[in-house]
Amino acid sequence: MNKLLSVGSIALDSIYTPFGFIERTMGGAVSYIGLSAAIFDVEQAVVGVVGYDYPKEYLDALADREIDISQVQVSTERTLFWSAKYHTDMNARQTLETQLNAFAGFRPVVPAHFTDARFVMLGNMEPSLQLEVLQQLTAEHKFVALDTMNYWIERTPQELHRIISMVDLLCINDEEARQLSGEYSLVRAAHQIMRLGVPYLIIKKGEHGALLFHKDEVFFAPALPLDEVFDPTGAGDAFAGGIMGYLAKSGDVSFENMKNALIYGATIASFCVESFGTKRLLALTKDEVLRRLLEFKSLTQFEIKIA
Numbered sequence: 626m627n628k629l630l631s632v633g634s635i636a637l638d639s640i641y642t643p644f645g646f647i648e649r650t651m652g653g654a655v656s657y658i659g660l661s662a663a664i665f666d667v668e669q670a671v672v673g674v675v676g677y678d679y680p681k682e683y684l685d686a687l688a689d690r691e692i693d694i695s696q697v698q699v700s701t702e703r704t705l706f707w708s709a710k711y712h713t714d715m716n717a718r719q720t721l722e723t724q725l726n727a728f729a730g731f732r733p734v735v736p737a738h739f740t741d742a743r744f745v746m747l748g749n750m751e752p753s754l755q756l757e758v759l760q761q762l763t764a765e766h767k768f769v770a771l772d773t774m775n776y777w778i779e780r781t782p783q784e785l786h787r788i789i790s791m792v793d794l795l796c797i798n799d800e801e802a803r804q805l806s807g808e809y810s811l812v813r814a815a816h817q818i819m820r821l822g823v824p825y826l827i828i829k830k831g832e833h834g835a836l837l838f839h840k841d842e843v844f845f846a847p848a849l850p851l852d853e854v855f856d857p858t859g860a861g862d863a864f865a866g867g868i869m870g871y872l873a874k875s876g877d878v879s880f881e882n883m884k885n886a887l888i889y890g891a892t893i894a895s896f897c898v899e900s901f902g903t904k905r906l907l908a909l910t911k912d913e914v915l916r917r918l919l920e921f922k923s924l925t926q927f928e929i930k931i932a
C-alpha cells in the first residue's frame with residue numbers, strides 16, 4: 626500500500642455565509658486533505674500543530690480513519706484561528722481574521738515510518754517549511770504536490786520558486802497563477818510556471834472547474850453543478866486530497882491517470898461545499914462518491930455527430 630503524507634495547517638475556523646454561521650469548527654488544510662484522501666483506504670499520516678484549545682474530537686476524527694497523527698504537535702499556545710465571510714457570490718471570500726498562534730512557530734517533523742512516503746502533499750504554508758519537509762523524505766521515486774497562496778507569492782518569491790522547481794505538481798487557483806506568472810491568459814501562465822521546473826500544474830477555477838497542464842497537453846475537469854453551494858471553505862484542499870488519495874491508491878502518475886484523479890478530486894470537493902466546514906466530509910461514504918462519479922460521467926460524456 627502506498628503511503629500518503631500531508632503537512633500543513635490545522636485550524637479552528639469561524640465561517641459566516643448567507644445561510645448561517647459556524648464558530649471554531651474543525652479546519653485547516655490537512656483536516657480537509659486527510660478526510661478526503663481517507664475515502665481511498667491509503668496509509669496516511671498528517672503532520673501539523675494544534676494548540677491546547679483544540680477539541681480532542683477533531684483529532685479523533687482523523688485517528689478514527691486510521692490516519693497517523695503522531696506528529697501533530699500540541700502547543701502551549703492557541704490553535705491557528707481563521708475566520709471568513711461569504712456574500713451571495715460564493716466565489717468572493719472576505720477573510721475577517723487570521724491569528725497564526727501555534728502555527729507561527731511550527732516546525733514540521735515527518736514520522737519516522739513516513740519518511741519513505743511515495744506520495745506527499747505540502748499544504749499551504751511558508752515555503753521554507755515546505756522545504757524542511759522535503760529534506761526529511763527518503764523515497765527515490767516519490768510524487769510531491771504543493772499548494773501555496775498569494776501571501777507567499779508576494780513575500781517570499783525566491784523561496785517559493787525554489788520549492789516549485791523541486792516538486793511534481795503545483796495546485797493553485799487562477800488568481801494565484803496570474804500573480805505568479807504575470808500573465809493573464811491561463812495557458813500562457815501555465816507554460817510560464819512550468820518553466821520554473823514543475824512538470825504538472827493544476828489551475829483551479831472554483832465553480833468553473835480546473836485545468837491540468839503537462840508539457841503541451843491540457844485537460845479540463847468541470848465542477849459538478851450543484852443546486853446550492855452552502856460553504857466553499859476547504860473545497861481546494863478537498864480537491865487536492867481527493868487527487869492525492871486517488872494517485873496514492875492507484876500508484877500511477879501518468880497524465881492519463883491524473884485525469885481520473887482530477888475527476889475524483891472534483892467529486893469529493895462537490896460534497897465538501899454542501900455543508901459547513903468539514904461536516905459533509907466527516908459523513909461521506911465511498912458509495913456516495915461512486916454514485917456521484919457516475920453522475921459526473923453522464924454530465925461530461927457525449928458522442929459528437931459530425932454534420
Ligand code: AMP
Nearest residue numbers: 634636652653707749858859860861862
Ligand atoms: P481553502 O478554502 O481551500 O482556501 O482553505 C481554507 C482553510 O485554510 C481553512 O480551514 C483555514 O483554516 C486554512 N487557512 C487559512 N489561512 C491560512 C494560512 N495563512 N495558512 C494555512 N492555512 C490557512
